Amino acid sequence: MKKKLWTAALCVAIIGGISACGSKESSNPESGSSGAKTKITYWTGDRHDSEYIKELVDEYNQTNPDHIEVELVIKGDDFDQALDMSFQTSEAPDVIRVKENTIQTFYKKGFLAPIDEFMTDELKEKFPLMDNLNSFDGKRYSLPNYGTTMRLIYNKELFEKAGIASPPTTLDELVADAKKITEVGKGSGAYGFAQNFKSPASALGRSARVIAEVSGYGGFGYDFKTARYDFSPFKPIIEAFKQIKDDGSMLPGVESLDIDPLRAQFAEGKIGMYLSFSAEAGVYQSQFPAKIDWAAAPAPSIDGSFKGASGFLGGQWLAISSKTQEKEAAWKFMQYMYNDSTLKQYQEKGFGIAMVPSVSEAAATPSVKGIEGFLPNKYDGVWPVAPTVAVQGTKSDDAFFKYIVSGGDLDAITADLNQRYNSALDAAKASGEVKAEPMPDFDPAKLAGQYTK
Amino acid sequence: MNKAKNLAFSYSYILPSFILTVVLGIYPIAWAMRYMFYDYKGYGAEKFIGLDNFTRVLKDHEFWNSVVNTFVYAGGKLVLSIPLALILAVLLNQRIRGRNLLRAIIFMPTIISTAVMAVVFFTIFNSYNGILNQFLMKYKLIGSAVDWLGVDYSMLTVILVAVWGAVGNYMLLFLAGLQNIPEDVYESSALDGANKLQQFRYITIPMLGPVMQMIIMLAIINALKGYESIMVMTDGGPVGKTNVMFLYVYKLFFPTAGSGAATQIQEMGYGSAVAFVTAVIVGLITILYFYGSKRMSQYE
Numbered sequence: 001m002k003k004k005l006w007t008a009a010l011c012v013a014i015i016g017g018i019s020a021c022g023s024k025e026s027s028n029p030e031s032g033s034s035g036a037k038t039k040i041t042y043w044t045g046d047r048h049d050s051e052y053i054k055e056l057v058d059e060y061n062q063t064n065p066d067h068i069e070v071e072l073v074i075k076g077d078d079f080d081q082a083l084d085m086s087f088q089t090s091e092a093p094d095v096i097r098v099k100e101n102t103i104q105t106f107y108k109k110g111f112l113a114p115i116d117e118f119m120t121d122e123l124k125e126k127f128p129l130m131d132n133l134n135s136f137d138g139k140r141y142s143l144p145n146y147g148t149t150m151r152l153i154y155n156k157e158l159f160e161k162a163g164i165a166s167p168p169t170t171l172d173e174l175v176a177d178a179k180k181i182t183e184v185g186k187g188s189g190a191y192g193f194a195q196n197f198k199s200p201a202s203a204l205g206r207s208a209r210v211i212a213e214v215s216g217y218g219g220f221g222y223d224f225k226t227a228r229y230d231f232s233p234f235k236p237i238i239e240a241f242k243q244i245k246d247d248g249s250m251l252p253g254v255e256s257l258d259i260d261p262l263r264a265q266f267a268e269g270k271i272g273m274y275l276s277f278s279a280e281a282g283v284y285q286s287q288f289p290a291k292i293d294w295a296a297a298p299a300p301s302i303d304g305s306f307k308g309a310s311g312f313l314g315g316q317w318l319a320i321s322s323k324t325q326e327k328e329a330a331w332k333f334m335q336y337m338y339n340d341s342t343l344k345q346y347q348e349k350g351f352g353i354a355m356v357p358s359v360s361e362a363a364a365t366p367s368v369k370g371i372e373g374f375l376p377n378k379y380d381g382v383w384p385v386a387p388t389v390a391v392q393g394t395k396s397d398d399a400f401f402k403y404i405v406s407g408g409d410l411d412a413i414t415a416d417l418n419q420r421y422n423s424a425l426d427a428a429k430a431s432g433e434v435k436a437e438p439m440p441d442f443d444p445a446k447l448a449g450q451y452t453k
Numbered sequence: 454m455n456k457a458k459n460l461a462f463s464y465s466y467i468l469p470s471f472i473l474t475v476v477l478g479i480y481p482i483a484w485a486m487r488y489m490f491y492d493y494k495g496y497g498a499e500k501f502i503g504l505d506n507f508t509r510v511l512k513d514h515e516f517w518n519s520v521v522n523t524f525v526y527a528g529g530k531l532v533l534s535i536p537l538a539l540i541l542a543v544l545l546n547q548r549i550r551g552r553n554l555l556r557a558i559i560f561m562p563t564i565i566s567t568a569v570m571a572v573v574f575f576t577i578f579n580s581y582n583g584i585l586n587q588f589l590m591k592y593k594l595i596g597s598a599v600d601w602l603g604v605d606y607s608m609l610t611v612i613l614v615a616v617w618g619a620v621g622n623y624m625l626l627f628l629a630g631l632q633n634i635p636e637d638v639y640e641s642s643a644l645d646g647a648n649k650l651q652q653f654r655y656i657t658i659p660m661l662g663p664v665m666q667m668i669i670m671l672a673i674i675n676a677l678k679g680y681e682s683i684m685v686m687t688d689g690g691p692v693g694k695t696n697v698m699f700l701y702v703y704k705l706f707f708p709t710a711g712s713g714a715a716t717q718i719q720e721m722g723y724g725s726a727v728a729f730v731t732a733v734i735v736g737l738i739t740i741l742y743f744y745g746s747k748r749m750s751q752y753e
Contacts, residue, residue, distance in 0.1 A: 077709060080707070080709065081707045084495070101714060101715060101716045101717070102716070104716050105495075105496070105716055105717070105718075105719075108496040108497060109495060109496040110496065189581075197690070197691065198687070198688050198690060199688065199709075199714070200690075201714035201715070202714050205714040205715065220715045251581055252580045252581055252598055252600055253579055253580030253581045253598075253600050253602065253603065255600065255602065255603045255604060255607075255690060255691030255692075256575075256579065256580075256602035256603065256607070256686070256687050256690065256691060257579075257581075261579070261581075265581060265582070270581065386715070388715065388716040388718060389718075390494060390718045390720060392509060392513075393513070393514070393515065394514075394515060397714070398692070398693070401691075401692060402692040402693075405604055405691060405692055406604070406692060431500070433497060
């Protein structure tokens with residue numbers, strides 16, 4: 001009988017233990033007691049700046065006079081899923097790293113708390129308000145720190161070896177240069193061009209997108225003038241990529257290539273050029289130290305003329321969780337992270353390019369090799385945010401990638417994409433999920449040059 | 454009174470497992486079964502749409518392509534891993550030197566994390582600097598690098614990796630089955646003049662029947678559900694060539710596209726409907742197999 005009693009007690013203890021695991025309060029006993037530390041958590045998915053962020057958080061924990069202790073949690077590629085889960089289980093972080101392609105979803109899911117109550121006139125003046133990038137429905141949820149420019153990154157040594165004087169400015173030149181580089185480099189395993197097609201959305205989101213944008217077309221196929229999807233401007237871009245593949249100028253194995261293996265191959269001198277973000281400069285300084293001489297140049301346009309703006313991505317960085325019990329503390333930590341010194345260093349260390357005008361003016365050029373090619377120029381600008389729609393069937397990036405690899409009828413593919421994306425847009429508008437009104441006066445060329453020093 | 458107390462104690466034994474089953478098993482299934490009739494993206498209003506999600510499933514070419522891929526993947530994995538596991542089990546059931554070490558080595562992939570295993574195999578199979586291509590080219594077995602993870606060979610590659618990961622586990626189960634066959638059956642057959650091959654055909658295989666039936670059933674279910682190593686190596690690509698059912702479902706619930714890509718939308722409602730159809734397919738195949746293989750269990 002005694003044994004049974006012990007067993008029953010053990011069962012109750014296990015159940016109690018399990019339920020205790022779900023209770024945030026019980027894991028934070030110091031919070032709230034007099035003189036004790038207020039504990040908050042900050043979640044980020046960024047790895048390129050992780051060492052610097054760790055330093056900042058450590059310094060804050062040691063020096064802040066408010067007895068706030070920040071726990072830094074650096075997540076991997078499962079950041080979004082982990083965040084979803086944390087809100088389901090009441091274990092949500094207090095401060096969240098938000099990005100260009102996550103802030104809208106996090107806002108719609110109700111993960112974010114507005115910060116208007118903390119915004120003084122001075123802060124409003126300092127940090128630009130960007131609709132759908134850091135503010136939604138008239139409320140502000142984040143502040144900009146750094147932005148990311150998109151460029152053509154090229155191996156100067158292979159260009160020289162192939163007798164190419166300057167980086168390509170048109171799609172025809174891109175195809176021809178890739179061919180020339182492959183001709184002189186193939187013997188040593190070097191190819192003209194590469195894309196990280198393991199994720200077609202990421203591959204084309206850093207290549208076709210910017211070529212379309214500098215050519216005056218929305219990077220995700222959305223036409224802001226008409227408020228309709230139209231993928232036909234992508235046809236010459238996709239044709240060019242297919243031509244590069246058919247010519248044998250594309251690095252073998254791009255079908256399963258992720259961005260990091262691509263970078264590793266570029267650093268080894270096996271890739272002539274590719275298109276990507278300004279984060280690459282930091283990557284070749286620390287993550288994959290480049291063994292070659294490389295540089296970054298403006299992305300080519302379809303025909304050599306610049307009718308739009310090369311996307312300057314950003315406008316947000318940190319946000320406060322809607323579930324936080326410590327909003328004041330979270331804001332104080334945000335204030336610390338957004339101080340001028342931190343933001344300046346962020347650019348100077350090469351983690352990103354300042355998007356806050358006052359910081360941009362004061363910060364020195366980053367001491368990172370190759371960053372000069374990524375600094376904002378007269379072609380860079382922030383595009384408005386295209387509506388997000390739940391399209392049925394194959395996504396545009398997958399459909400284009402399939403064409404690049406297997407061929408087909410590109411006219412039929414784009415017509416099908418237009419039909420399906422516009423159906424999804426109509427449905428989303430009808431249900432009130434998105435607002436998409438034509439902007440007859442929209443001129444993509446006017447977006448360029450917003451951040452030129 | 455005493456009986457009631459005993460009953461209460463008995464229930465207290467199963468209570469923790471019961472709670473875990475309800476919370477981690479039944480609740481998620483009930484959740485998904487509700488949402489399969491809704492248009493729900495993880496935020497905003499949940500809109501009841503009746504059977505629309507199922508109508509969409511019927512017209513979803515990507516899903517049916519993933520079903521075909523799953524059958525190819527599962528078929529390939531079974532055809533290669535089951536006979537190989539049986540042969541290895543029979544060989545390592547003999548009294549040979551170092552058999553325990555060999556058993557441990559062959560079983561080891563089973564305890565290695567699938568993600569780690571897949572990353573290792575990616576470095577072996579990738580076409581630009583993979584170890585396999587370098588080896589084959591060094592010994593002039595191929596003239597140029599083969600794109601093992603490309604359009605033509607990616608399915609074969611993921612099947613081989615799956616076989617490598619599964620064969621040790623099935624071998625161990627076969628070994629357990631083999632060790633339950635009484636030695637005297639072999640001895641008396643040897644006295645009757647049966648050779649090793651005849652013993653294998655007429656004693657080992659029939660007497661392993663019930664065990665083999667269970668092993669194959671487990672293998673079928675595992676193969677139909679498997680997606681983790683594929684996600685790491687090819688992410689279902691290229692162009693959907695290795696996109697299997699469960700990976701397709703996973704991506705509907707947890708879409709990720711990386712930097713530069715457009716904002717992704719979770720398809721909770723549609724994903725639930727696809728998950729249900731997927732479960733029905735796996736269940737039907739398992740039931741069909743179970744009834745189709747009844748003869749195997751009649752050699753008790």
